[in-house]
Amino acid sequence: MRSVSIKELLTGKQLLQEITVNGWVRTFRSNRFIALNDGSTINNIQCVVDFEKFEDDILRQINTGAALRIKGTLVESQGKGQNVEIQVKEIFVHGGADPEVYPIQPKKHSLEFLREKAHLRVRTNTFSAVMRVRSALSFAIHQYFRNNGFYYFHAPIITGSDAEGAGEMFRVTTLDEKNPPLNDDGRVNFKEDFFGKETNLTVSGQLEAEAYAMALGKVYTFGPTFRAENSNTSRHLAEFWMIEPEMAFYDLDANMDLAEDFIKSVLKYVLENCEEDLLFLENRLLEEEKSKPQTERSEMPLIEKLKFITDNNFKRVTYTEAIEILRNSKPNKKKKFQYLIDEWGADLQSEHERYLVEKHFKCPVILFDYPAKIKAFYMRLNEDGKTVRAMDILFPGIGEIVGGSQREERLDVLKEKMAALDIPEEELWWYLDLRKFGTAVHSGFGLGFERLVLFATGMGNIRDVIPFPRTPQNAEF
Ligand code: ATP
Ligand code: MG
Ligand code: MG
Ligand code: MG
Numbered sequence: 001m002r003s004v005s006i007k008e009l010l011t012g013k014q015l016l017q018e019i020t021v022n023g024w025v026r027t028f029r030s031n032r033f034i035a036l037n038d039g040s041t042i043n044n045i046q047c048v049v050d051f052e053k054f055e056d057d058i059l060r061q062i063n064t065g066a067a068l069r070i071k072g073t074l075v076e077s078q079g080k081g082q083n084v085e086i087q088v089k090e091i092f093v094h095g096g097a098d099p100e101v102y103p104i105q106p107k108k109h110s111l112e113f114l115r116e117k118a119h120l121r122v123r124t125n126t127f128s129a130v131m132r133v134r135s136a137l138s139f140a141i142h143q144y145f146r147n148n149g150f151y152y153f154h155a156p157i158i159t160g161s162d163a164e165g166a167g168e169m170f171r172v173t174t175l176d177e178k179n180p181p182l183n184d185d186g187r188v189n190f191k192e193d194f195f196g197k198e199t200n201l202t203v204s205g206q207l208e209a210e211a212y213a214m215a216l217g218k219v220y221t222f223g224p225t226f227r228a229e230n231s232n233t234s235r236h237l238a239e240f241w242m243i244e245p246e247m248a249f250y251d252l253d254a255n256m257d258l259a260e261d262f263i264k265s266v267l268k269y270v271l272e273n274c275e276e277d278l279l280f281l282e283n284r285l286l287e288e289e290k291s292k293p294q295t296e297r298s299e300m301p302l303i304e305k306l307k308f309i310t311d312n313n314f315k316r317v318t319y320t321e322a323i324e325i326l327r328n329s330k331p332n333k334k335k336k337f338q339y340l341i342d343e344w345g346a347d348l349q350s351e352h353e354r355y356l357v358e359k360h361f362k363c364p365v366i367l368f369d370y371p372a373k374i375k376a377f378y379m380r381l382n383e384d385g386k387t388v389r390a391m392d393i394l395f396p397g398i399g400e401i402v403g404g405s406q407r408e409e410r411l412d413v414l415k416e417k418m419a420a421l422d423i424p425e426e427e428l429w430w431y432l433d434l435r436k437f438g439t440a441v442h443s444g445f446g447l448g449f450e451r452l453v454l455f456a457t458g459m460g461n462i463r464d465v466i467p468f469p470r471t472p473q474n475a476e477f
Contacts, residue, residue, distance in 0.1 A: 003019070003020040003021050003022050003069070004019050004020070004021055005021075005038060005040035005041075006021060006023060006036065006037065006038045006040050006041055006043070006044070006045045007040035007041040007043075008040075009021060009045055009074060009084065009086075010041065010043055010045065010082075010083070010084065012074075012076075012083055012084050014074045015074055015075070015076065015084065016073065016074065016075065017073070017074055018071065018072070018073055018089075019071070019072065019073070019074050019086070020069060020070070020071050021036065021038065021045065021047075021069070021070050021086065022038060022067070022068070022069045022070075022094070023036040023037050023038035023039075023045075023067070023068065023070075024036070024037055024038070024065060024066065024067050024068075024123065025062055025063065025064055025065060025066045025067075025068060025097075026044050026064060026106060027064060027106045028062045028063065028064070031049070031051045031059060032048060032049055032050075032051060033046055033047070033048060033049070034046070034047040034049060034062060034068070034070075034088075035047075036068065036070065037128075039128060041276060042125055042128065042129055042132075042276050042277055042280045043082075043276065045082075045084070045085065045086060046077060046079065046082050046085040046086070047070050047072065047085065047086040047088050048085055048086065048087055048088060049062075049088045049091070050088070054091060058091055058093065061093045061096040062091070062093070063096060063097050063098070063099045063102070064097065064099065064102065064104070064105055064106055065097030065099075065102040065104060065123070066093060066094075066095065066096045066097045067093070067094035067095045068091060068092065068093055068094065069090075069091075069092040069094060070086060070088055070090070070091055070092075071088075071089050071090040072086040072087050072088040072089045072090070073086065073087045073089070074086055075087055103117055103120060104117070104120050104121070104123050104124060109124065111126075111461065111464055114127065115463055115464070115469070118467070118468050118469070118476075118477075119477070122467070125280060125284075126280075126281070126284060127464070129277035129280050129281050129457070130277075130281070130453070130457045130459060130464065130465055131467065132274065132277050133270060133274050133277050133278070133281075133453065133456055133457050134453045134457075134465060134466075136269065136270055136273055136274050137266055137269075137270055137449075137452060137453060137456060138222070138449075139269075140265070140266040140269035140270065140273075141222060141243055141266055141449075142222070143269070144262055144265050144266055144269075145218075145220050145245065148218070149217070149218055150218040150219060150220050150245060151212075151216045151218065151219045151220075152219075152220060152221075152222070153205075153208075153209060153212045153216070153219040153220065153221055154221065154223065155202060155205025155208040155209060155221045155223060155244075156202065156205075156208065157201060157202055157223070157224070158172050158195070158199050158200070158201065158202070159199065159200060159201075159202045159208075160195070160197055160198070160199055160200075161207060161427060161428060161431075168203060168227045168228050168229045169200035169201060169203055169226070169227075169228060170200060170201040170226050170228045170238075171198065171199070171200055172195075172199045172200060172201060173190070173193055173194075173198075173199070174193055174194040175188065175190070175192065175193050201225075201226035202225055202226065203225055203226060203227055204225055204242065204244065204446055205221040205223065205225070205242070205244050206244055206246065206378075206444060206446065207378075207428075207431055208221075209221055209244055209245075209246035209444060210246055210407060210431070210434060210442065210444070211430070211431075211434055212246070213246040213247055213248045213442055213444070214248060214434050214438065214439075214440070214442070217247070217248050217249075218245070218246075218247045218248070219245070219246055219247075220243060220244060220245040220246070221242070221243070221244045222241065222242070222243045222244075222449070223241065223242070224239055224240070224241055224242075225239075225240060225241070225242045226238060226239050227240075230472050232471065232472060233462075234460060234461040234462055234463075235398070235399060235451065235454075235462055236462065236471075237450060237462055237463070237466060237469055237470055237471060238470040238471055238472065238475075239466075239470040240448055240449065240450050240462075240466070241448075241449035241450065241466075242446050242447065242448055242449060243446070243447045243449055244444060244445070244446045244447075245258065245262075245444055245445065246442065246443075246444035247442060247443055247444060248440050248441075248442045249440055249441055249442065250406075250441070250442060250443040250444075251389075251406055251441055251443060252368060252380070252389040252391060252405070252406040252443060254443065255391065255404055255405075255406060255443035255444065255445060256316065256366050256368065256391055258445075259366070259391075259393060259402055259404060259445050259447070260313075260314050260366070260393075262447075263309070263364075263393070263401075263402075263447075263452070264309065264310045266452070267306050267309055267310050267455075267456060268310045270306070270456050271303070271306055271307065271310065278302060278303050278306070279303070281302055281457050281458050281459075282301050282302035282303055282458065284458075285298070285301070285302055285458045286301065298397070302457075302458040305396075305458075306456065308363075309364060312363055313363075314363065314364040314365065314366050314393065315361045315363055315364070315365045315366070316365075316366045316368065317356070317361075317365055317366070317367055317368075318367070318368055318369040319348075319367055319368070319369055319370045319371065319387070320344065320369065320387075322348070322352075322356055322367055323344055325356065325360055326348075326352055326355065326356070329355060329359075329360070344371070345371045345373060345374070346374075347374045348367075350399050350400075353367075353392075353394045353399050353400065354399065356394065357394045357395065357396050357399075358396050358397075362396075363396075364393060364394065364395050364396070365393070365394045366391050366392070366393050366394075367391065367392050367393075367394065368389070368390065368391040368392075369382060369387045369388070369389065369390070370387060370388060370390040370392075371386060371387055371388075372386060372387060372388045375388050375390045375405070376405075377408075377414075377417045377418055377421050377423060378405070378407050378408055378414070378417075378431075379405040379406070379407065379408060380405065380406040380407055380408045380409070381408060381413055381417070388405065389405055389406035389443075390403075390404070390405040391403075391404050391405065391445070392404075393445075393447075395451075395455055397455070398451050398454060398455050400451075401447060401448060401451045401452060401455070402445050402446065402447045402448075403445065403446055404443065404444060404445025404446065405443065405444075405445075406441065406442070406443040407442050407443060407444070408435075409435060409439045409440060409441055409442060410435065410439070411432065411435035411436055411439065414432065414435055415432070450462050450465050450466050453465040453466075
């Protein structure tokens with residue numbers, strides 16, 4: 001049953017040959033022209049049917065969405081818009097799609113409508129293009145790390161530790177939720193659970209990656225992570241994929257260099273290997289923007305924007321410098337917020353981040369050396385005793401895309417920080433071991449894969465760049 005992919009056919013190499021192709025009908029015009037797509041490319045192949053040669057029963061089943069096998073001859077096309085087409089000799093209908101009920105008709109559907117049809121939306125041009133780019137990016141990520149001496153390491157999904165102490169974890173339990181065993185104090189007794197303790201879905205594989213970096217040198221995880229944060233934004237999911245490299249003997253500067261080179265390399269891969277899909281997505285955006293006021297349109301078309309990122313340096317700015325810039329910025333009277341932060345030490349809000357990236361520097365920004373108070377306990381304290389060697393990478397239109405740091409490698413300092421935050425040593429005894437035995441300077445970062453896909457595809461909502469988005473109140477299947 002091997003057939004040729006439509007992508008291969010469109011190169012025209014099989015001209016005048018008998019070929020077999022499988023795919024799904026996008027449109028069927030005038031009982032004569034089938035536009036067939038098999039997922040290998042954004043483009044359809046035109047299949048020309050001489051309807052007098054086929055029974056009505058077959059023709060009636062050729063509706064948008066039907067799956068067909070077509071045998072025929074590949075010939076040059078006289079029509080506009082394609083170089084080759086198939087003169088159809090045989091049609092086999094794998095399965096029809098009743099036009100009365102099949103929801104993906106050849107009109108333009110809204111993204112909101114398609115979100116309700118997560119199992120079928122990938123049959124549209126927009127979603128198939130996004131998912132092909134997503135797949136290419138995953139490949140580029142593995143390739144980058146492999147070429148740079150990293151080992152792919154699998155962090156556990158079920159974990160007993162709460163990496164950030166943020167309390168945004170999904171609990172994993174085998175206990176009977178209606179009738180759980182209780183301790184004397186009335187709290188659930190997790191000792192009787194499958195794992196014998198309270199366990200959660202991981203929010204990050206970082207701590208475990210540190211253990212592996214302390215033996216293999218350079219490692220990375222690329223897997224699903226979970227956050228039970230009740231934030232209904234266009235940038236947050238309850239289940240998202242994170243790329244987390246961790247490197248022994250890297251300080252923060254080396255970490256920033258790696259993060260920048262990594263992002264540029266994988267975007268370059270997409271520019272070189274996903275041209276058709278990017279062009280489609282770029283045109284889609286241009287169409288969409290026509291209905292927006294001039295001031296809200298993006299300054300660069302998608303492909304130019306990606307090239308701008310790969311060809312220019314990211315701007316590196318300390319938190320303290322950023323606060324100075326924000327203090328001296330003029331408040332924007334038209335909008336509700338003001339770009340003012342009075343106090344050194346406050347966390348930046350997304351308005352501030354956007355101002356720095358989109359208005360002030362007009363390029364990606366790496367903010368580093370944050371106040372210790374607003375960052376996690378494991379970050380390396382600077383000599384000033386006030387700031388930590390943390391970095392966030394901020395992207396235009398996206399906001400935070402990377403969070404990373406040099407890790408605190410000194411046992412005594414780490415213990416002090418944990419004590420100050422009431423993190424019991426027993427909970428992270430193994431993490432402290434890494435500082436007791438052969439500790440070394442090390443660093444790493446976490447990059448939200450979907451935020452990268454958002455940027456690469458120009459899509460506006462994170463729900464539209466992951467196959468089956470998990471958000472509050474939404475996990476139907
Ligand atoms: P944000 O400030 O946007 O909530 P964060 O600082 O909480 O992000 P980190 O813990 O630093 O996130 O995680 C590292 C990266 O993972 C982030 O820079 C971002 O790219 C991504 N990320 C974090 N939370 C989510 C989420 N809920 N959905 C999708 N991606 C996320
Ligand atoms: Mg967050
Ligand atoms: Mg953040
Ligand atoms: Mg962060």
